[in-house]
Amino acid sequence: MELKAAIGDLRAAVFDLDGTLIDTEPRNREMWARMFDANGVPYDEALIASFAGRRGREVLAELAHLFPGRTVEDLFHEVVSYETGPDMPPVQEVPGAVVLVRSLHAAGVPLAVVTSGVRVYAEGLLDGLGIKHLLDVLVTADDVANGKPDPEGFLAACDALGVEPAHALGFEDAPAGVAAVKAAGMTCVGITTTQPAAALAAADRVVSDMTEVDLSFWGLPDAG
Numbered sequence: 001m002e003l004k005a006a007i008g009d010l011r012a013a014v015f016d017l018d019g020t021l022i023d024t025e026p027r028n029r030e031m032w033a034r035m036f037d038a039n040g041v042p043y044d045e046a047l048i049a050s051f052a053g054r055r056g057r058e059v060l061a062e063l064a065h066l067f068p069g070r071t072v073e074d075l076f077h078e079v080v081s082y083e084t085g086p087d088m089p090p091v092q093e094v095p096g097a098v099v100l101v102r103s104l105h106a107a108g109v110p111l112a113v114v115t116s117g118v119r120v121y122a123e124g125l126l127d128g129l130g131i132k133h134l135l136d137v138l139v140t141a142d143d144v145a146n147g148k149p150d151p152e153g154f155l156a157a158c159d160a161l162g163v164e165p166a167h168a169l170g171f172e173d174a175p176a177g178v179a180a181v182k183a184a185g186m187t188c189v190g191i192t193t194t195q196p197a198a199a200l201a202a203a204d205r206v207v208s209d210m211t212e213v214d215l216s217f218w219g220l221p222d223a224g
Helices: 025-038 045-049 056-067 071-079 095-108 119-129 151-163 175-183
Strands: 011-016 111-114 137-139 168-172 187-191 204-209
Touching: 011 095, 025 045, 025 071, 056 071, 071 175, 095 111, 111 151, 119 137, 137 151, 151 168, 151 175, 168 175, 175 187
Parallel strands: 011 111, 011 168, 111 137, 168 187, 187 204
Antiparallel strands: none
């Protein structure tokens, strides 16, 4: 699918974090699975996959009826507690992500990350990638009233960058994220790191990873 925005119209890049810049999805799915298992609540892979891109507390609020006697905060802290287990799946950069971010920063393109993760979590991952200092704006779950698929986070990022949403390109790997980018009025690139291409069909273009993103969108030479 071709991008709708012309090269000259794109003035900022706004990235999701999990699954877009760093592949944490295998670990995240394992964390959710362990919570269900520990509480004896049945689930399937489709249910866990549907959580991708959404704020954990909002997911848990919808599922609270499955966990009588437990609060959303209790369950959220339980999920998070599994993150550092020694046998958890490793996380790694999405191919091409760091090169892309560094190239855009060097060219003076304003950059933001909009994530459903809490701030301390997001900053830790960005530090690990070595790109936190390159970002102009970071919008986390702590900064918005409504998580994805609501466009609030992406609209806040564009506002902070001083760029109209129509002139910003958003990168997302989850259907909820793609919906949020499009609802904000931005152009969207879907990344199939965690979902099949069909699930990201609402995006303006779908790629397998960041190595397929053509920097000529901004009139820049390819990062190669």
